Amino acid sequence: MKRLRKVKILATLGPSSSDEETIEKLHEAGADLFRINMSHSDHATLRNLVDRIRAVEKRCGRPIGILADLQGPKLRVGRFADSAVELEPGQTFTLDDKDTPGDVSRVFLPHPEIFAAVKPGHRLLIDDGRLQLKADACDGKSITCTVVSGTKISDRKGVSLPDSTLPVGALTEKDHKDLEAVLATRNVDWVALSFIQRPDDLAAVRKIARGKVGLMAKIEKPQALEQIDEIIELSDALMVARGDLGVELPIEAVPGIQKQLIRACRRAGKPVVVATQMLESMISAPVPTRAEVSDVATAVFEGADAVMLSAESAAGDYPVEAVSMMGAIARQVEKDPNFPGIIYAQRSEPQATGADAISLAGRQIAETLNLAVMVCYTSSGTTGLRASRERPQVPIIALSPVIETARRLSVVWGLHCVVTEDATDLDDMVDRACRIAFNEGFGNPGDRVIISAGVPLGTPGATNMLRIAYIGSDGMSGI
Structure with missing residues (x-):
């Protein structure tokens, strides 16, 4: 199945898209990999969805990636005697450790780690920022606040702490169990880590995962931005999770941060996914707004590896249409005459490695000679990542x-992945590359291709050779 675009589409599965037939329709419409949200999935649901995706993969004959998104630490206030209360800006309101129903003056906060982290002057954002509090005093058991803006708070609303670094890791007890279930399936390719604050959060999870899955760091807290270079280095991919990022930071700052993160990942050669509310109106409408189309287009113009659908494909009325629309936007952007220039302007200098030098030379030769396709042999995935970079x-x-x-490479920009045996010798390497390029629809007899591989053949991390070949009349290599 040849995609006529280079950016990838990550579609979230849910009530609207959990059956095998719909999953297949989503894949045919353009979904390159699927996200399972562990906030709304138990372990039985996880196993069922993985089995259904793999059944679709087998029928379609194309590798399909699976991302399990861990919930992360969810911070919420307790309950109120009357379910909700009305507050006034300027009044005092307290969050404390008393497990009793709240009222207009206080509410229970079942998170002792917050009492240890919040300092006077720190902001506490309730219900996605609809209520903003400023801490005046903290004694380890309560936080006395002034209401800055907003007037209402109700049961179990979420708490965001943009100014505080919590003394907890990225994995909760639920996340540990979910991660164990994910690893036990042996069929999940990526794990997304929510509310990353520091590089140590990734290091701790990597010890558990032991390379069995790729680690995708979700950037949704200001604290992560302060150490973003180290986080990128320790992660296998990044997700720009704009929902929570837009709560904890000024919302007008998010577009600029999105661009910075995409460019930082491109420099590092790490995949980057842009997520949250990209086609939000398609939850209930068959077409998106013009602003949403521009939002998706911006991510594609920037060279993001993938764009993600959340509720649009998981719980919306038009999941297949949302995937089709996202694909149509991407194809149109990539045909735009300005697209090559924008992408070229953001290219980074290659690192001093053989893989980078070979990938740079391969790209320059392919574009100079107007070759049909670049073919790279990659065992660990590193050569594919460098070619995409x-x-x-x-x-x-x-x-x-x-x-x-x-x-795992299904999330990476521009890569059309094919599973094939290792070449037995150099002639087989060239013949196999030409035949697959022909069979997959990327070249015709007489077209030239450029092949990158490593000698000795089958040695991971040994990419050291480029070869130009013709596709012969039978789809094999010509002279």
Whole structure:
């Protein structure tokens, strides 16, 4: 199944899209990988969804990635005697450790770690920022606040702490159990970590995962931005989770931060996903707003690896249409005459490694000679990532003997992944590349392709060779 675009689409599964038939329709419409939200999925649901995706993968003959998104620490206030209370700006309101129903003056906060982290002057945002409090005094058991804006608070609303670094890791007890369930399936490719604050959060999870899944750090807290270079280095991919990021930071700052994160990931050669409310109106409408189309287009113009659908595909009335629309926007942007220039302007200098040098040379040769396609052999996925980092104008086919690698690369910009056996010798390497390029619809007899591989063949991390070849009349290599 040849996609006519380079950016990838990540679709969330849910009540509107959990059956196998709909999953297949979403894949046919353009979804390259699927997200399972562990905030709303138990372990039985996880296993069922994974099995259904793999059944679709088998029928379609294309590697499909699966991302399990861990819930992370959810901070919420307790309950009120009357379910909700009305507050006034300027009044005093207290959050404390007394497990009793709240009233107009106080409410229970069942998170002792917050009492240890909040200092006078820190902001506490309730219900996605609809109520803003400022801490005046903290004694370890209560936080006395002034109401800055907003007038209402009700049962179990979420709490955000943009100015406080919590003394807790990224994994809750629920997350530990969910991660164990994910690893036990042996069929999930990525794990997304919510509310990352510091590099240590990733290091702790990496010890548990032991390389069995890729780690995607969700950037949704200001504290993560303060150490973003270290977080990018320790992660395998990033997600710009604009929902919570827009609560804890001034909402007008989010577009600029999105651009900065995309460019930082592109420099590092790490995949980056842009998420949250991209086609929000399509939850209940068959077409998006013009602003939403522009939002998706901006992420594509910036060179993001993937764009994500959340409730649009998980709980909306038009999940398949939302995927189709996102694909149509991406294809139109990538055909825009300004697109190559914007992508080229953001290219980074290659690092002093053989893989980077080979990928740079391959891209330059392919574009200079107007070759049909770049073909790279990649066992661990590193060569595929470096080829994608160059953002070439020509398509890239990533050939791997490891299906787990092909699935994980499904989130990476421009890569058309094919699972194939390792080449037996140089002639087989060239023939196999030409035949697959022909069979997958990327080249015709007489077209030239450029192939990157490593000698000795089958040695991970040894990419050291480029070869230009013709596709022969039978789809094999010509002279």
